[in-house]
Amino acid sequence: MAYVRSAGVRGVRSVIESLGGNADVLARRSGLPEGALDDDEILVQDVAIGVLLETAAAELHCPDFGLRVALEQDLSMLGPLAVAIQNARTATQALEMTSKYMFFHARSLEISIIDDPTGEPGVLGVRYGYRDNDVRMPPQAADMALLFVHRSISRLLGANYGLRSVLLPFQPKASPTRYRELFGAPVEPDSDDAVLRMPAALLDRPIESGGHTAQELALRYIERRVMSTGESMSERTRDMLRQSLDTGASTIAETAKLLAVSPRTLQRTLAREHTSFSAILDDVRREVATRLVTTTDLPLYQIASALALSDVTTFSQYARRWWGVTAREFRATAR
CATH class of the missing domain: 1.10.10.60 (Homeodomain-like)
Known part of the structure; x- marks a missing residue:
């Protein structure tokens, strides 16, 4: 069990209420502390988030619940890390910073660049998941996380950045049409990890919005936070x-x-x-x-x-x- 910032459940309330559910009741039953749905800075058990997403999807008969929540989220939920990412010079630097400083948002999770699981030349994988490879993300949480990462990359590099396919470590919960609509690429089930496959050449693409001063301020702040807890x-x-x-x-x-x-x-x-x-x-x-x-x-x-x-x-x-x-x-x- 690990803790993450409650920013990770941003958007959950609006999706539950749009489906006619009671967000506070579901959150309380799932073990979230009071106020976590409305405050980004409360520490929440990752298990509780997984339970909330799965419970809401089941009880509200919404198989694409995690995907809907991701549509309510943006990079700002990553806190100061978002400022650093948005002001990176290249995609490589953005991914490296995300990999290095992801602990600021959630110490148990990571984003990492891996070899293409299918072995296709010129393609790499961006994996999102637990640092412990033996721990699996619940399906709704994985859907939410992968779509969030995809939308974040699209914002930095452009909507048509070249996503080849989405690998899911389970059978898709929503319809294939829904995944295709949101990712713009085919979804392949029963993978070892949750992975976005994309061209390796993307790593050298410059990010036009890069601003060195804002990035340095954000990274200095994160580094200082490493040395002080609470x-x-x-x-x-x-x-x-x-x-x-x-x-x-x-x-x-x-x-x-x-x-x-x-x-x-x-x-x-x-x-x-x-x-x-x-x-x-x-x-x-x-x-x-x-x-x-x-x-x-x-x-x-x-x-x-x-x-x-x-x-x-x-x-x-x-x-x-x-x-x-x-x-x-x-x-x-x-x-």
């Missing part, structure tokens, strides 16, 4: 602002995007932790300003820029509120 959202927000402030990313919308949550989720979670985005931003600005004013000779206009403030006049207003004197007077006193 961080609160306020700690994560503070950490991200420390890294991104001098790039001008100081709004709740920009910070939420780097944290890969919605601004509303960020506000709601910070409120539960008895703080707010504006309070954290002010603390981080004061912390950075104190260090730069007292330990460097940077001109005040440069410090204002590093604090993501519009000009020196605005910085002076902040300085009087923080220290009771102007920034120049504070610097002189510190010296």
